[in-house]
Amino acid sequence: MALTISFDLQEQDLDYFRQLMQKTERVVSHHSSEEILNAAKALAGEVQNQVPEFVAIRLKQLETLVAMVEDQDWDLTEEEKLDVLSALAYFTKPEDLIADHLPVLGFLDDAIMIELVVQSLADDFEAYSQFCTFRTNEIERRGPDAQTSKADWLETKKQELHSWLRRRRAEKRSSTGGGGFRSVFSFRR
Incomplete structure (x- = not known):
């Protein structure tokens, strides 16, 4: 039996996530592009088989965003790379809104953030x-x-x-x- 749960994020909810991203960006501004990309890859790779499908789908999207920056054939400009890296900066911080070790829900905040990033880009x-x-x-x-x-x-x-x-x-x-x-x-x- 599958259970479908949906919810809407209102503008004030989105503001909360924006503030999280801005706070994260200030904290991780000293990280290199490589560190940001490695943190996003680590998140996607380490937990791929340990998360519910709704999170796994978003982790694949996260991998695509990383590939977009690293793909030599795609060849983003520095400004375009910065846009994607700014969005990926959230995944460099070790602490989460919801602790990742909690079964099923631990990666909910990460899935929401990935979804917002993908929609934004x-x-x-x-x-x-x-x-x-x-x-x-x-x-x-x-x-x-x-x-x-x-x-x-x-x-x-x-x-x-x-x-x-x-x-x-x-x-x-x-x-x-x-x-x-x-x-x-x-x-x-």
Whole structure:
């Protein structure tokens, strides 16, 4: 028997998570990009088989965010890397809202934070997922005797998706009337 529980986070609830992220960012600002990525990877890797499915799904998303930063073919700008790293900074702190050792619920706060990060970076996440799917399909389709190099066709697709992503960001900024960053977890001043 499965049990479905759903809940809505109101703006004041989101503010609480934003404040947690800002507090975390101040505490971990001395961490390097590598330390932030390693902490996110550690969280995802260490507990993958020990958590309920709703958490495991979010941990896979966390792994995708890490891959987005590390993927040489995707080649994020430094500013774009900072956006993702700022969102991942939460996972460098050892203490949680809910202690991780509690069965089932221990990773609920981590799952919520991952979900908020993924929603906040939804366009980035979607573009990168499309890029990975394209890359996998093209490698399979072209085979080892392809006439054009991997760099040629990946660069074309990457540029197409990066252009799409920048247009989406610009549309969102203009529709909200602000010129600010799209993420609820931005720490850039």
